[in-house]
Amino acid sequence: MTRRLTLAHLYPRELNIYGDTGNVLVLRKRLQWRGLDAEVVGIGVGDPLPAGTDILLGGGGQDAAQGEIGQDFVRRGAELRAMADDGVVMLTICGSYQLLGHHFLTKDGQKIEGVAVLDVVTTGSDQRLIGNNSIDTRWGRLVGFENHSGLTELGTGVEPLGRTEAGRGNNGSDQTEGAVRDNVFGSYLHGPVLAKSPAFADELLRRAFARRGSDAALEPLDDSLALAAADVAARRPR
């Protein structure tokens, strides 16, 4: 049985605001607390993706930083689409979620190509969708903080990750938040989202192990602190 997962962390230097790096820490710790382990590989511009990548993680960044990594990311398009088809687990937040789509059309009409792993398109806007947000998903409630000006529309090739009642979600109009296709997840929830959504964190780990043929259940952990924090966060004003 596989006891060690390979976590590839996209652009830790460029896409690193809003604490999304915390998602990497949450997954690694949840493995270690169970006597399992993770190898975390940071992927910078030009670095190869590890052949045995089990989980790919990406965060959000400054607009300028997204420009710096844009071309490098697009060059990886075919490889990333093959990985997604092969069931590699991906969790992308904010900027990296947008780049996983077909393209991002900026406010001034510039078209930034994505890698078309997710059937979504994003358009820049003058509004900023910002505030606490909690969404209902198949894996329970996910709690986080959204902060973006790009408006994302979902195509037919993806499902929404969840629905938002009080937040703005993908685009502020259709109440959807994030996108899912196979084992690929995109979301606007910072927080980092996995910190207060332990069931979802374990779902990602479970899928990664299942893809490697080990279906053993993950030992339960004491998540009372995380769930208490999620309860508090969900009650806070936007």
Added chain:
Amino acid sequence: MDLLAIWLGKLTLLVLRTAGRRGTALPGLVVEKVFPRFLTRRLARLPLGVVVVSGTNGKTTTTKMVATILGQRYRVLTNDTGGNFVRGVLTSVVQQSSWLGRTPAEVAVLELDEAHAVRFCQVYQPERLLLLNVLRDQLDRFGEIDTTAQLLGKVAARTTGHVVVNRDDPRLVAVAAGLSVEVSYFGVAPALRAQFPTDEELYGGDQRLSELKASVELLSLELGVGTELTLRIADTEQSLTLRAEGAHNAQNAAGAAAVALTFGLDPATIAAGLRAVQPAFGRGQSFDLGGRRVVLQLVKNPAGFRQSLRTVTGLRPAATVIAINDDYADGRDLSWLWDVEFASVLQGNSGRLVTSGTRAADMAVRLHYDGLPVEQVDPDLGRAVQQAAATVAPGDTVVVFSTYTAMWQLHQVLSRLTGVAL
């Protein structure tokens, strides 16, 4: 006209005080509405003009340092009441003017955050500007760090006399490059640079040493009870102890000294001024609580938190309380707590760990994932601090890291418990 404005402002202050309220914005707002040009006229009369202090971290303490140094020679008007916005400045002017309408000051030292500094400069072009740093702070308010740097660029472009810049912050050096007014720099010695990471370095970027010549340079630093440091001010070395805890305050002292040099003050006088600076609100203040020493450290963003955390290595507390609120003034988004690495500093140095504030549970989760056991999670700030103090021995130290609104609440609690007006 101005006399009426001052009376109007003073009456508003009196009404607020009678109602038991602490107001830094309302008197300013009232005067601004009725006498929109009052502030400009008043500031234009100051013979030595206005110094604006801006940047992400350290504004309040640095403003206090500049005001204290200059205060040895001049009569200084400053907004040390925490109202770091234009209306707060107006309130300070009203407070510090007499009922006869005189503002007995020769120079103003004003703390302004990035956005308010831009607005202030549309009303008044300051003679001097001190730019401390640009770090990611409450991005939910300002958007992005590059936007923040652009705001400071606008302020610098409106400054008429002298701009003092942290040479170790590449975004600020870029701002200074385009200026036609006099520019001077402060900085830390290369050997100390690793202790003062820039925003890029905090997030894994390579360290880049500046080749710019600094008029004031931080040469050495020793953290403990008080912060011992050596500054090179112009051509002389000055050793001194700061009462405010923390390495960041030593860097701020270099910035304040560089501003004082532009007034022609001599290095010994500048050092004497720095020695006399009392810690500002929540910036390394300490209190006696039943024989235990409680040290308060305000935290607002990852860079500041990392710097403040390091004080535990000097203070060796028996308990550490981390109090996190998420009101507007704190920043609603707490994601940034995950950009601070706690384990390497707190492990073995923190004593008992307690979390508090509205987001006590969030903070406990953060520490849990860093492998640090939290012994108590109590959203009630007063209770958390009192219990933390009660569990340690007399003579021991409790360090409290706290966000802005939590710090106000703590001040009220500690004032009541210690009988000291804060």
